[in-house]
Amino acid sequence: MKAASAPQGKPSADVPGGVAVELRGITKRFPGVVANHDIDITVRRGTVHALVGENGAGKSTLMKILYGMQRPDEGTIAIDGETVELHSPADAISRGVGMVHQHFMLADNFTVLENVTLGAEKLYGIGAKARAKIMEISDAYGLGVRPDALVEDLGVADRQRVEILKVLYRGARTLILDEPTAVLVPQEVDALFDNLRELKSEGLTVIFISHKLGEVLSVADDITVIRRGTTVASVEPSQTTPKQLAELMVGSELPSPETRESTVTDIPMLTVDGLTLCAVDADGMRRAVLDDIALTIRKGEVLGIAGVEGNGQAELVEAIMGMRTPDGGTITLDGRDISKLPTRTRREDGIGYIPEDRHRHGLLLEAPLWENRILGHVTEAPNSRRGLLDPSGARRDTERIVAEYDVRTPGIEVTAASLSGGNQQKLIIGREMSHHPKLLIAAHPTRGVDVGAQTQIWDQIREARREGLAVLLISADLDELIGLSDTLRVMYRGRLVADADPATITPEELGSAMTGAAAGHLETAEGPEEDR
Structure with a gap:
């Protein structure tokens, strides 16, 4: 795979051994919290430099400073040996710094072409020349981007590819990737890392933020550990282990998601039968995005759905939640047909929901934490009493969730936007688990959270499962x-095509099955549900 050439007029970064980025004494304060304190980082040109730390450690704030989205209160920034002041992302882009955020910065009602060219019209215009450049970069990096696709129709993985293309389109030489592998299967992760290694050999510098410490050790040339807003260690991958990194980050070992004991009963909690959902594609053709889906989840059972993003998982969740109206089939919850019930009634009947995109479907970012605690549970205690909202009850319970789920925040009156991504996720999970659901729909429940928070989330799911919770x-x-x-x-492609045994399947085999390739330890999902 060959790298696309940078736009003309951009300076080259092909001199090996120099310093691409140097941060010295960076300090950033917000009301009630110091996000960064006296941070020092040196990023060598032509390397992959990993930045690791627990949720709320200050990684994203630091990168927003480097990208010109925030101004440091103290400290200096040097890019390619020159001390600079970055007042906006435009300043950073002009210096060859690009950032792909953990939560994407795309306009849903725009096409891919419009999103990529927005603000960069002077490079290649907005027409045929821009389209050709997008396709050139897409082909060069294997991104598979369709310029005319509406962003709102894209899954999370495709949105990430659009964001990466936006940065490359602008000629970035230092690329900040915030949790870039969160939505990728192992084969895609391997391909991304192979590409990063090739790109760094061409002089590109990558700052790589991740909670997946095994991945960090496999791809990084240098690692900086941040804890509680300050740098605590700089380590070489060859000289450390995932266990040692985890201890530097949070003072504990890497957690394991493994669940040994079985709590599965023979009592069905959710039954989906013949579920079909059609949509009109870009060519105006009607196609099935869900094709005759049949599944049963029993009390005390976790049913995992494996699939590459965009194969119908999001539509399945939205159909069960009542956010989409299926073209056929039935959905039964605890013996009650809920196929035609509104989303609120399904929630009141006992469905908890952890959405795949917490910003779009899980939070009101500009609302305080206690108001976010109410979302999805407006009619239920402690948010409501005698048919009226109970703000004091919601506030008290938000305080409890913050304490029990270790949500790092100066208080419940701050906005959800002020929390790190992992702490936002902990707030959502605390909210949903607080209503003791019968069925929990958990879409990427630990995406973007650190190893300590992963342990807590997995433990909560295991404990509720022991008490009879059914989990999708x-x-x-x-x-x-x-x-x-x-x-x-x-x-x-919208169908349940195979079953796998969690006791014997490997991630590599499962990843192959997800891409449509054959794999061991799999059985073709054919015949009636009760026969499987």
């Missing part, structure tokens, strides 16, 4: 999917 688990973390699931099914 969708995750791009195949170790998590295999470790937590009692039953595994593979989804491909």
Whole structure:
């Protein structure tokens, strides 16, 4: 795979051994919290430099400073040996710094072409020349981007590829990737890392933020550990282990998602039969995005759905939640047909929901934490009393969730936007588990959270499962999917195509099945549900 050439007029970064980025004494304060304190980092040109730390450690704030989105209160920034002041992302881009955020910065109602060219019209215009450049970069990096696709129709993985293309389109030489592998299967991760190694050999510098410490050790040339807003260690991958990194980050060992004891009963909690959902594609043709889906989840069972993003998992979740109206089939919860019930009634009947995109479907970012605690549970205690909202009850319970789930925040009156991504996720999980659901739909429950928070989330799911909770688990973390699931099914092009045994399947075999390739330890999902 060959790298696309940078736009003309951009300076080259092909001199090996120099310093691409140097941060010295960076300090950033917000009301009630010091996000960064006296941070020092040196990033060598033509390397992959990993930045690791627990949720709320200050990694994203630091990178927003480097990208010009935040101004440091103290400290200096040097890019390619020159001290600079970055007042905006435009300043950073002009210096060859690009960032792909953990939560994407795309306009849903725009096409890919419009999103990529927005603000960069002077490079290649907005027409045929821009389209040709997008396709050139897409082909060069294997991104598979369709310029005319509407962003709102894209899955999370495709959105990430669009963001990467945006940065490359602008000629970035230092590329910040915030949790880039969160939505990728193992084969895609390997391909990304091979590409990064090739790109760094061409002089590209990558700053890689991740909670997956095994991945960090496999791809990074240098690692900086941040804890509680300051740098605590700089280590070489060859001289450390995932266990040692985890201890530097949070003072504990790497957690394991493995669930050994079985709590599966013979009592069905969710039954989906013949579920079909059609949509109109870009060519105006009607096609099935869900094709005759049949599944049963029993009390005390975790059913994992494996699949590459965009194969119908999101539509399945939305159909069960009542966010989409299926074209056929039935959905039964605890013996009650809920196929035609509104989302709120399904929630009141006992469905908990952890959405795959917490910003779009899980939070009101500009609302305080206690108001976010109410979302999805407006009519239920402690948020409501005698048919009226009970703000004091919601506030008290938010305080409890913050304490029990270790949500790092100066208080419950701050906005959800002020929390790190992992702490936002802990707030959502605390909210959903607080209502003791019968069925929990968990889409990527530990995406973007650190090893300590992973342990807590997995423990909460295991404990609720022991008490009879049924769980529909969708995750791009195949170790998590295999470790937590009692039953595994593979989804491909809107159909459940194979069953897998979590006790014997490997992540590599599961990843192959997800891409449509044959794999061992799999059985074709054919015949009636009760026969499987």
